[in-house]
Amino acid sequence: MEKKLKYDLNKIFLAILVLIISLGASTALIEVQGWWFPVIGGVISIFGLYLGKTKILNLGALLLVTSFFFLIQGIPFNYFNLFFIIFAFFFFFGLWIFMKRELLVSEIKNDLVGSEGINYLENYKKDSALYYLKTLLMGLLVSLTGGMIAAHSFIGPLPSGMALFLNVFFSVVILLALYSVLFLLPKYFIVE
């Protein structure tokens, strides 16, 4: 029996997700003047996804993310909001990279006739999905740690000038140190 890929199902799923997000954001912004902004961003992303054009997809994603900033403007600083912002970022980022992967998979699928060599594409889909999840989880972990460090450094109104710069700089240094200890150093101790 010929093996069939479910690319279109993936595309439909991603498109529906983008549409839900953009409509949700528009509903939340209904009383603001630019309430249509997220819908436009979402529709452009979906167009990019279906036309197979990375540039259109990126533009739509940029508009969608920008509209997200309208939604969260003036949000007070606390731990719940901190987690919300980080989770939202990784959600958007994950959605974007999955859509980009779908474009590459579609491109390769369009060149494929019959089932010869389909296993390479199936393996890539599996491997890349795992890789994305791993990256997103690791990124989330590091960002949460970094965010916590930054939060501990400046609860309350933001200091200005050099103090802020130093805060961010130290947070990043600590973040990198953590990252190297957690992920990079073990590589040098593993003897094959």
Next chain:
Amino acid sequence: MKSTTSFMLFAATIASFILGIILDSWVFIILTISIFSVLAIEVRGALQEEVKLKVERKSEKMSLYEDDEIWIELTIKNEGKSLNYLEIFDNLPPDIDIVEGSNHHILKVDEDEEKTMRYKIHCSRRGEMEIGPVRLRYRDPLDLHVEEWTTYELMEIFVLPEIQEMKGVNVRPIYTKSWIGNIKSQRIGIGSEFFSLREYMPEDALKKINWKATARFLEPMTNEFIGEKSGDVILIVDGHRKNIIGDAERNTLDATIRAAGSLASSILEDRNRVGLIVLGDYLRWLYPDSGRDHFYKIMEELSGVKEGGEWELEDTKWILRGFFPKRSMVVFISPLLSKDVSETLLDICMEEHNVMVISPDPLVIEKEIIDDHSPLAEKLSQLDRDVILDKLWKYSVVVDWNPNEPLEASLKEVIRYWRRS
């Protein structure tokens, strides 16, 4: 090499940081940390060492006929460290279609591992096709680190023009040469058909002795046979621009080339020698020879013929005179759209060549590609053509061939009439 995506993320980090300071917003500062964390983690996606890949392309055969299909096998051997996301694209010329598999893959190749990708191609048009180069690209799934290479692993495939089987017809030269063939000559020699008896000579082979005649004459008698010889046939293919009618899919040049290929195959099978002169984008010619290898040489020459405007039939006279054997049969294949060929063909006849003209009918092709054709214009063109054909019949054998029908049928009819007359 960093990709556009990594540049975009890096720019977003800087922009977010600057916005955080300008707008006095903690959201942007947190976003800076998040984007930076993605960039930092994705360092693991970059290539750590030099890539050592060996690419080889194989094919079951190097030449095929139009509308045939062949499998191409591309083997990638990784002699370096493991590569997770290697994108491979094997470049194909536009006239080749893939009917199975793909020339574009993304795969994982471990250390010292060999991976093979196969695809079947269909070649719809004759010609010399170059497959390759192979473009390789490593990109991590997030598309942040991209490395590209091009491997100039090229392969040439000859797509030979389609030929027709012509088992029932023999195009044979009138003049034979000294070497053995299938044409019965007027002389005694090596052959299979009995001619006469003669007295036994000491050098005669025992199998030639006619034992019945020996018993009757009471002295040894030997059989003599009709000598079977072969001759030279020179095919002249007209690829002059003014003699071409039709579109890319269907035209008189393709019909001419197919006729030449079919004739070459049939004449060579009949153990004659075949030479070739092509008046195309440039003047190509092959000295008469026989055998399978020579057939493929002719077909390879024919597969690469393109229309041209420099060379005309007139120019073949000096080649025929200077390089080709005398008393050969010259087969001129042309749609005969230019009227000045008859004099040149007469000159060729005067130089002791016997001439045959095979003309694919351009009106048939024209009618197929033009929807709205005028009956009067068609009649006039047909009259013009008839005049040329009648003129040529005076000193050559002329085959008026409808390219939609098998060449064998038209040839058979004309050869029968010619032999009878």
